[in-house]
Amino acid sequence: MGDLASQFALPQQSNLAIVTGSSRGIGAGITWELARRGANTTASVLPKSLGLRSANSLISRPHGPARPTCQRPRAPRRSFQSSSLTLASDDFQIHILVNNAATEMVSNMQSVTLEDYNKVFNLNVRGLMLMTQAVVPYLAPKGRIINLSSVGARSGFKDVSIYSASKAAVESFTRTWASELGGDGTTVNAVAPGPVPSDMLDNIPKEIVDMQKTTTPIEQRLGTTEEIASILGWLAGPDASWVSGQVICASGGWSMY
16 A cells, blocks of 8 residues: 555655745746745745735745845855754755746847856856755755756857857756766756747847747747746656756747757
């Protein structure tokens, strides 16, 4: 009877997941999806659009929320060392890290300033690296690290060179970390969504979004938060144990690689 019951257990039961940039959009969707699969999900920012009562009914945060400031050196590591997360027990472990926090910049190449560069790369690249460095000492064997990229990393869209370059760096990190961390069964992958309705998408030039929509093989539409979150849920689970160092393009067939 016990074996039969285990077949129907939630795949992420008792696992601790950390999702950065989870206040809205894809990050909020990922947080809910992992919680739906049974994970204790610690959001870097709890979605403001959700009532605390309804959020707490799905998202168990027994160790307290982590709110690391990813961009400053040593800030993510200090947030773990000083918070109740690491004081909860001597064998504290994190099972899933989703690096979703990001920002965009729309500007042509000749207009980009050093301030623009720093704004995007400090969060999208340096922040991702610092957060991962902070988590890895606590990462359980067979852990999961999932980075959010974008189809822009390989598409050469006009006026988004800094954002696109930052996502190309994320994909490179993904492959290298997969090689470095796989010894204990840990996997590192990335998901590269096509356009999904969000505040960030509202800042992308409309002609780029319209072009992607009309040339997407599946129903000529935008993706949904739920569709992206489901892919993250699969990569975070046991069924994806033999997938590592990959970039999963979730674009309805708009980009194929």
